Amino acid sequence: MEILNLNCISINDKMYEIDPNNEDEKPYIKVFYTDADDIIIAGMIASHGVYWLSVTDIKETDTIRKIFAYVSALIPTKCANIHAVIGNTYYNDEQLKLFPYNFPAAADEIFSHYSRIKDSFSLSGAFEKYKDILKYNFLVPAKPKYMPNPAHRCIQVYYANDSEIMILGVADNCYLYWLSITKMDDIETNRLIVEYISMIEPTVFGSWGFTVDKTKYTYDQFRSFYYTTITCVEDIETHYRRAKNRSGKSNAKDNQLISKLQKYLAVMSQCNDNPMDFYNSHSEMFRDIWSMKHLRCSDNPKLRNLFHQVEQRASNIYNAYMTEAH
16 A cells, blocks of 8 residues: 555645754654544644644554654655644544544554553453452543643642542543542552552543542642652652651741741732732742642641641642733
8 A cells, every 4th residue: 555645634735834943843753542443643743733644443553564664754844733634534623632642652652552542441451450449449530621641640649637548640730530548558459559540541531629529528628638749659658758757746846837837828918910920029939838848747737727828829829820921
């Protein structure tokens, strides 16, 4: 089969010049995995430019390898807008936004990624041993407005009450793909959960707020818990002990911190209608607040609650600053 005939970008599509000297316009390959057995291979420029677009059945391994080799070797000079030309295939832009994707460096990564998506969904293959832990997942499924970028995926642990922890599979700032509540000392269950959410290619997502509301904790409580990002189950206790040690147990130190936080709260209460100017002129104070996250672990409830107030106020100002900046 002639490879060029597989490119769905036609001569009638509007094309844009590519600047070869612009580092932001370097070509790369992005592969979308559809709900069927098709994969969409896109030769991309920046976030929306596309100089190659083909749809191939995953079983056509030889064709996929040839396409990947051909597109990898191309030095494009023009590109189209992927949202405009996806209609040349039998998929549309709304579908494209919800397809899982990756950025393979070799054709073999396409096939392994496809298998991981399918096995994750069906709990087959290497995922079969994790069937029993699905009962721990509080996720409230909801159709996302877009497919979260896999580069933003991570595992976070929130340290709740009575030695309980909340393990989160974080897709990005808007979506989760896992939330469980277990005891911190239940190492074997936690190990299976961490392994599972590290391995899967999630296809089901839910919002933070709706998912937390399904637990026994309120969203405000959730936001007050100390949290950290982990890579293995051993990090759960190690990171917590480190934060507890930093929070200290000295009354004198606690009083100094309470005084500092009260001053910060007073300063932030003076924030006017221009959050951008306020944030920029008090950047050192905000950096100091963000660095004190360990105070969420303090044994002193007054200090813990005051820090929560300060952090919430700082977050509100920062969010207003970002809104204005955008």
